[in-house]
Amino acid sequence: MTSAPLLTKPSLLRRRSAGRAATAAERRPKRPRLYALDGMRLFAALSVLSFHWTAYVGIGGVWQGVTPKQVLPLVNRMAAYGWLGVELFFVISGFVICMSCWGKRPGEFFVSRVVRLYPAYWAGIALTSLVVLNLKQFARSGAGDGLDAKTILGNLTMLQTPLGMRHVDGVYWTLWVEMRFYLLFAIVVATGLTYRKVVAFCGIWTVFAVLAPQAGIPLLTTMAMPNESPFFIAGVGMFLIYKFGQNLLLWGIVGFSWILALTRLDAIKDTYVNVLGHPLSWNVMAAAVTMAFALVLGAALGLFDWVQWKWLTVAGALTYPLYLIHQEIGWTLIHFLLTKHFGVKAALGTALVTVLLAAWLIHRLVERPLSKVLKTALDRSMSTLRSVSDESAPGKP
Template identity: 80%
Template structure:
């Protein structure tokens, strides 16, 4: 099969894959909802939570003089790799963003990202700031340092990293990674999403990500994201498999991204070794990353289509608010519970249940109504913008 045949247009795809591609844009026949992805997202969030609560040495102060390793040695050994849930998030994000934005105009893509992220994010900032400043005696001793009106305002933009400001909660660093992915993918959305263009995007981004460290151009490295890009690109490739069917080119995109992801693990590993205070096995890390790839790939290829548990939709909805609030708020709550006489295991269970309930409330009370109001307002704004753009230029005398 030649490269031109692999880079086929939807009409050829329909001939090749039959019912797997139908409609003028090569859309597949209606398929079951991918509930498994919702479950994977919650699993990833809980994995990251386990890392922060029972492995991260930066929380020694809330364990009343003992380290998590001393308190829960068996759990600590497993949770030390929980941060790899972030990499699973990135693979899922590549898949889901490509899926949710297919056929959308740039304005619709912009609105979808704003209404999906900002209401819950703003609620997370409000809760974290209130808890950290209101319960300073139970928060980490450095948690409230530098949190003033300027820092809060900067965090509200979700651009605190390029603004040179601290994160109100450390987990927000991943939001800047996601934001850069959206900015890059918006280019393809603006050009019009097609199979050919998305494949080209994956190839170009891969090349830039490989070259960026050697080029030593800060802006290129910032946007190319050498450490994170293989996960997003793999997710995109998996979605193309889901939409158009398998072929050698798409397997090549996913396989090459997997190899690059494994090669980047050494650099990523150094960051987590420094905060853990002990070594990590590259083999274990590679196995977990491979499992993350296989899970999303399995969803793309229909391996989990039989999973139609509707409660997983709720689990998926909890993921984002849970991720946003679990670190600083969670640490503060655990310290509070330990200080008031609960044992370690009991404190962790109570904190987990409390975080899940709070995440659900944020979703129902803030995210759902807030997203609806924000979307309606932005839709009206975009409609006005389109009408104004269609108006003829005034005659100048």
């Protein structure tokens, strides 16, 4: 008669303990805004820009005989690793997505991603297509090949990779990676975000990412993203540290992801070695990845709470449009300036100021107003969807 209550006590105690931990996390003093993450975003974007502009110099028709490799040899050598800014982006994304959708319903998560991604992206496609198609004499050789109405329309969906279409701008490949992360994380959001479910998500995704290459199933590999997943998972783990405090389990998620990220570096670097035409040091890449992890982890642990420079909010807002327009438009602008007898340094400086200004204009004139319109319309749509679903639920008259 007494055995059943005794058997249920451990699970009851565990539930009560978990509840107390969650309540304690909710009662913690509100942390200040993480301005440091905005600064890290801008640093990552400028790192990628430096790679495309000063390291990736074998671009047909852009450089007029003199390249950054000759004029800025030290910058050229450092910028050869600038592509690792993408990996920093992925870690930040794992952190921020988990943070921004905590406590939100699936519809709210969907709306937030559409509003955040598409307005600036559509502006980037329009501007890049306009520049490349109308300034072909200055654009990179082949930049306009196959850039027809069908390709541009396909790119507007952000699904050009699974559709088998070329990118309007090569940097858009990362958006398909981000979207797959959102699709996976949406599964957890749909079931209701909890500490336990997010930890389980990190563990399950890690297992599938490790096993996918050996399984030989293309769809599984596509969704598991073995090369990119450690960065996202680490970012998610860091957010859990930020929200609930550090413990061995969360440190294990971050540490294990860091090890996996380092093991995947050789697979990731091959593409960049091919375009650079020279080898890359694994030690340097490992140090850069470790720094990326350390920066975001430092933000999670509160080491950068003292950074309260409000101008970093603007810097963070410029990051996404800057990333979207810097490559093809940047190369076209540099080529144009070089034909006008600008030196390499002057051309690079002028191009940087120009794309930063263009990114700010996209943010202020397109992204902000269009995001508000989209959010209002989508919120209304989600409200209708919920109300109609409630009315048609079983048991309703």
